[in-house]
Amino acid sequence: MSKYDCLKLENQLCFPLYACAKAVTRHYKPLLDEFDLTYTQYITMMVMWEKKSASVKEIGECLYLDSGTLTPLINKLESKGYIEKHRSDDDARGVVVTITEAGKKLRDKMVKVPTAMGGCVALSEEEAGELYTLLYKILNHFDEIDAE
Amino acid sequence: MSKYDCLKLENQLCFPLYACAKAVTRHYKPLLDEFDLTYTQYITMMVMWEKKSASVKEIGECLYLDSGTLTPLINKLESKGYIEKHRSDDDARGVVVTITEAGKKLRDKMVKVPTAMGGCVALSEEEAGELYTLLYKILNHFDEIDAE
DNA sequence: TAAAAATAAATTGCATACAATTTAATTGCA
């Protein structure tokens, strides 16, 4: 019982969160290498599969990423042929990102990825649900703080 | 109900994990800026506060980091005066990192950080415990997989 | 309506992460 206990690694909640997130993306790598995508590129494609078309700002809001991360990432996805960029007609400051046919086809090939990854995580359906709820509770609270 | 549902961002467990870990380290930043430490430097100091002395390899095992990340990070902590590096007597391949007096003093100043951060996370004691358990369940399972 | 404020991307700079390679030293075994 020391006043320093709060600074012990084993008493942190943030550390397993940090370590777990890294472990997950690390274990995604071999699955995604097959498609020549990084994890961040993969979740960006998830946004594009759902939206078909979105501004950099909108993608950033979905993924909690800013233009500093997204601009080079989107350029890479464009050079791979999965998306296209063009200036917005409505607002010349904005860039609209649109999914290509190749990008849509990629979706069919990648449907097997989540199942393959799910096998790694080893939580029951119920535990996964609990974790999901707790993580979004934290995320939503941060959103509220940041909105101020 | 589409076969693509598994590729929706909202159905991912890994994404909130990834986003949450980033949000947490982002919210640590203003607290750690005061001490001129990054989050990774902070958790490295946690290991040093507990162990007083450890090899780069041991630190890496605690934090799930490799020498590619730790070598430059440890050099920075050394230049700040919080730790010292020297070759191991037992094994000249190894480097032993030791905490300095300044490093020990830093601990006293930083005891308030975990409380300040805890206020941000907004989970009950019980929820925090659940999350902790679930995260280590995933981490431990990855450790088992990786040990093979 | 013209200047000020705000906004969207891009750019710059710094700090991770981590795979892969290299270097130096140690182990293990033939």
Added chain:
DNA sequence: TGCAATTAAATTGTATGCAATTTATTTTTA
């Protein structure tokens, strides 16, 4: 013993992340 295999750090290269600044454009407002 002597060399092959292993190991610990360091190094190299690529890809984030994100704060801060810059540029171009749009909105607000005096």
